């Protein structure tokens with residue numbers, strides 16, 4: 318039983334009439350609670366793959382089965398709802414909304430889902446407190462340190478109890494010490510709630526957190542777990 | 547129903563106070579200016595209408611004679627002079643009153659208006675015209691051209707009714723007497739002479755003239771100026787009937803050849819002229835004063851002003867759309883983030899459109915209040931130099947314009963930018979940072 322399985326995914330971009338092939342016919346699957354690292358050199362298409370898995374982008378062919386449903390057959394609205402309910406995303410550059418406070422950034426995930434404002438606030442505060450930001454709820458991102466911003470981003474990723482986290486270079490922009498702090502926090506939650514995670518990184522991500530490593534190279538994917546971990 | 551988007555919209559507006567105030571102020575200024583301009587325009591229109599409305603206006607109507615004498619042979623003419631209608635005229639004469647009342651001296655004399663020969667009309671027709679809505683007064687008038695047998699001189703005689711307003715405005719009225727006096731009910735065998743004719747023929751008050759072998763005394767001289775219906779002599783309608791009857795084959799039977807009309811005011815004048823023409827089976831000739839071009843000129847100005855206002859409104863909508871587009875593009879990263887955390891396009895659209903809608907409605911409402919204040923505080927009546935209350939800028943038309951404007955601009959200035967931004971791929975937007 319898998320949380321997500323990708324079958325024969327292919328993706329190419331049309332650049333002014335020329336087909337730029339990124340990958341073709343790649344397949345893999347993630348088990349519940351499994352942490353999967355997708356590695357590969359810069360430009361091989363790791364972010365592109367995560368985008369397709371999140372439903373923000375479409376593959377040219379292939380299937381993505383998430384919780385028994387085929388993402389490639391869903392409408393844009395259904396995909397948005399899927400993200401809102403089950404998927405958490407975390408990006409290299411945090412991507413917090415600069416005019417919203419820490420609390421508002423986290424709360425935003427729970428909006429438009431019929432959760433009342435008080436309940437929303439309670440859940441968002443709870444997770445921010447858990448991540449040690451209880452006294453920074455009404456700070457704007459610019460008023461927080463880089464590490465604190467990354468913790469807000471983690472809170473945003475986790476607040477709706479997703480079953481899958483897609484992390485694109487989650488530690489790309491911070492020093493090693495902060496990176497390990499962040500990963501410790503993230504892994505604690507992931508393990509506790511048995512969340513699956515797919516992380517993409519070209520190197521900065523410490524392989525010790527991953528259960529398995531898939532290498533993306535020349536448009537194909539290789540399981541390199543035995544060799545590296 | 548979920549109102550989360552309203553919460554976010556108001557929050558966003560509060561966070562970006564300067565931007566919000568800029569757009570809000572724009573709306574308030576545009577709407578208040580618009581309302582003040584329309585209030586003044588409507589006021590001046592009311593003012594103009596009041597002027598036209600009190601300016602009565604006049605015209606005369608008549609039917610051109612049915613036969614063309616130049617097409618008749620000598621023989622036919624001499625028959626006609628004896629009252630026998632030639633065959634080729636009969637069809638024309640069938641629906642014509644007065645063909646049996648041809649003048650005996652058909653080549654020189656006849657029913658005319660100025661230099662044109664006319665048909666006869668019944669007095670009943672004049673009565674019907676009198677009853678038309680918008681007609682203040684319609685007065686039958688007789689005008690006949692006589693030949694003086696002693697020297698073959700041609701002159702015209704007008705027969706009029708006393709106390710008819712249409713006579714005052716279209717022909718010889720009481721205030722046009724420059725010497726002597728006007729006609730009265732017992733002015734039998736009395737005439738008024740036109741000043742030009744009097745000068746040419748050495749006539750003055752007290753002179754005697756012979757009209758159809760009957761002697762008349764001149765009791766007044768009139769300067770009729772540019773009146774539409776000018777005769778050389780004016781007498782009572784009954785007197786005119788009597789002298790004309792001597793010169794035609796069969797006597798007049800409650801007939802006249804011209805109807806003078808005075809309409810209630812300038813605004814209905816055109817309609818009255820159309821109605822009269824219809825009543826006369828669209829064959830009539832209408833001679834009018836100079837009302838027409840004046841009213842057209844006023845209407846044109848007004849139309850230009852409305853076009854001007856429409857252009858202002860449309861360009862301010864476009865301008866706001868453009869302004870908001872820049873604001874929304876600035877936020878395309880935020881929008882991409884919201885999409886990544888699971889907001890649907892609809893949620894994003896709702897939030898952005900409510901933002902622009904709230905500012906637009908708030909701005910427009912303030913614009914209305916500002917215009918009320920301006921019209922109350924600034925003595926525009928004095929500035930314009932008129933003694934009249936301009937009144938409230940709130941009327942159905944301007945309110946409809948403001949509501950349509952605020953809704954359109956509010957929705958468009960949110961919808962156009964957000965649809966533009968949503969077309970971009972969120973991942974590409976995020977990648978670019």
Ligand SMILES: Nc1ncnc2c1ncn2[C@@H]1O[C@H](COP(=O)(O)OP(=O)(O)OP(=O)(O)O)[C@@H](O)[C@H]1O
Nearest residue numbers: 330332339358359360361362363364365366519974
């Ligand atoms: N929308 C797009 N249109 C055209 N080409 C694209 C688009 N998105 C990505 N690419 C190309 O696809 C390739 C893969 O990009 P991607 O960002 O997935 O790489 P990556 O493996 O994440 O690299 P990095 O490690 O530097 O983040 C690149 O060559 C990129 O230029």
Ligand SMILES: [Mg+2]
Nearest residue numbers: 363364365485
């Ligand atoms: Mg990448």
